[in-house]
Amino acid sequence: MAHFDACQKARNTQLYAICDLADDLRTRMATIWEPQIVHRTYDEMLADDQVEAIIVAVADQFHVPLATQAIESGKHVFVEKPMGLGVEECEELKRKVDASGLILQVGNNRRFDPGIAFAKQFLDEEMGGRIGFKAWYYDSADRYTMTNNLQPILRQSIAAVRADGNPKSNHRQYYILGHASHLVDTARLLGGEIVSLRARLLNRYGIWCWYVDVDFADGSLGHLDLIIAVHGDFEEGFMIHGEHGSVKGRVYLPWFHKSGVVECYSSKDRVFRRPLGADAYTYKTQLEGFADTVLHGKPQHGASVDDGVAAMRTMVSIARSAETGDLVHLSEVTGLV
Numbered sequence: 001m002a003h004f005d006a007c008q009k010a011r012n013t014q015l016y017a018i019c020d021l022a023d024d025l026r027t028r029m030a031t032i033w034e035p036q037i038v039h040r041t042y043d044e045m046l047a048d049d050q051v052e053a054i055i056v057a058v059a060d061q062f063h064v065p066l067a068t069q070a071i072e073s074g075k076h077v078f079v080e081k082p083m084g085l086g087v088e089e090c091e092e093l094k095r096k097v098d099a100s101g102l103i104l105q106v107g108n109n110r111r112f113d114p115g116i117a118f119a120k121q122f123l124d125e126e127m128g129g130r131i132g133f134k135a136w137y138y139d140s141a142d143r144y145t146m147t148n149n150l151q152p153i154l155r156q157s158i159a160a161v162r163a164d165g166n167p168k169s170n171h172r173q174y175y176i177l178g179h180a181s182h183l184v185d186t187a188r189l190l191g192g193e194i195v196s197l198r199a200r201l202l203n204r205y206g207i208w209c210w211y212v213d214v215d216f217a218d219g220s221l222g223h224l225d226l227i228i229a230v231h232g233d234f235e236e237g238f239m240i241h242g243e244h245g246s247v248k249g250r251v252y253l254p255w256f257h258k259s260g261v262v263e264c265y266s267s268k269d270r271v272f273r274r275p276l277g278a279d280a281y282t283y284k285t286q287l288e289g290f291a292d293t294v295l296h297g298k299p300q301h302g303a304s305v306d307d308g309v310a311a312m313r314t315m316v317s318i319a320r321s322a323e324t325g326d327l328v329h330l331s332e333v334t335g336l337v
């Protein structure tokens with residue numbers, strides 16, 4: 001539902017059509033969000049010439065099949081994170097996207113947090129080489145108490161199309177797909193390509209804790225923490241040290257629409273810089289970025305299909321390494337998270 005609202009508020013998008021196989025949800029959503037047209041099936045929507053781009057915001061299991069169908073129908077596609085479930089299907093999607101010349105963007109909305117965007121610019125332009133990178137993502141056991149009042153009321157239906165076998169009950173897999181997809185994307189955006197990693201997993205007190213040692217392609221060292229869920233506040237942040245400065249950031253749950261607090265220190269002028277991110281509705285700004293690329297060919301700031309593949313390789317590596325205790329090279333992993 002975040003996308004319906006975002007699509008209407010974005011400066012350069014139009015919620016032209018919606019579709020859902022669940023009749024009650026489709027009717028309800030059409031009444032609330034007032035698209036110009038309502039399609040019953042996905043095939044019907046893809047056959048509509050007026051549709052320029054598709055937002056795939058369904059269960060993870062359907063991301064690659066529906067994104068592939070959109071690309072094959074000549075539509076640009078925005079697909080929620082994670083891009084898929086495993087390496088092979090993501091690689092296959094990448095081949096199709098590359099051959100089509102169409103745009104695919106993954107819904108890693110943190111990239112559009114003004115604090116993270118500022119950190120990225122500082123890293124690229126001022127900090128020089130990196131030595132160490134740490135990032136963490138701790139979901140909170142009290143998260144929904146904090147955000148429920150900010151979200152639209154969730155409309156449920158027994159007719160909603162669900163993936164077989166209740167995949168969300170497989171916590172080991174679902175938490176990596178659902179949460180590490182953000183952590184890993186931020187790590188790659190700010191830390192660069194990851195080549196290998198070693199992960200440890202401890203599951204105790206109903207809490208899942210992954211600690212991951214990471215080797216970046218530039219030779220710098222990294223560490224990622226993922227804990228689902230802490231008995232404390234939601235925490236998502238990073239600390240980066242380098243040749244001419246350092247960066248420290250804390251990002252808020254997207255529903256607060258509040259920019260991350262990011263401080264960049266440059267040893268050149270010995271000054272900390274902290275931007276005020278006035279518009280941090282990242283569900284909206286990510287669609288604006290996507291539309292700028294689709295409509296005007298502007299550089300893609302959102303996660304591309306290549307980022308989606310690399311994130312998937314990283315997540316699969318975390319899962320494999322946590323099982324075996326081995327160092328895993330991202331280029332060698334296969335299979336599912």
Ligand SMILES: NC(=O)c1ccc[n+]([C@@H]2O[C@H](COP(=O)([O-])OP(=O)(O)OC[C@H]3O[C@@H](n4cnc5c(N)ncnc54)[C@H](O)[C@@H]3O)[C@@H](O)[C@H]2O)c1
Nearest residue numbers: 019020021022025042057058059060080081082107160161
């Ligand atoms: N970026 C973020 O911050 C963020 C936050 C929450 C969820 N997500 C992602 O959003 C995605 C969706 O999550 P959700 O919990 O809203 O899913 P959901 O399963 O509750 O809702 C998906 C809807 O899609 C419909 N659907 C499924 N297959 C369809 C098809 N082939 N044609 C037409 N309709 C179809 C279902 O009937 C259902 O109503 C997930 O991938 C999740 O990871 C991202």
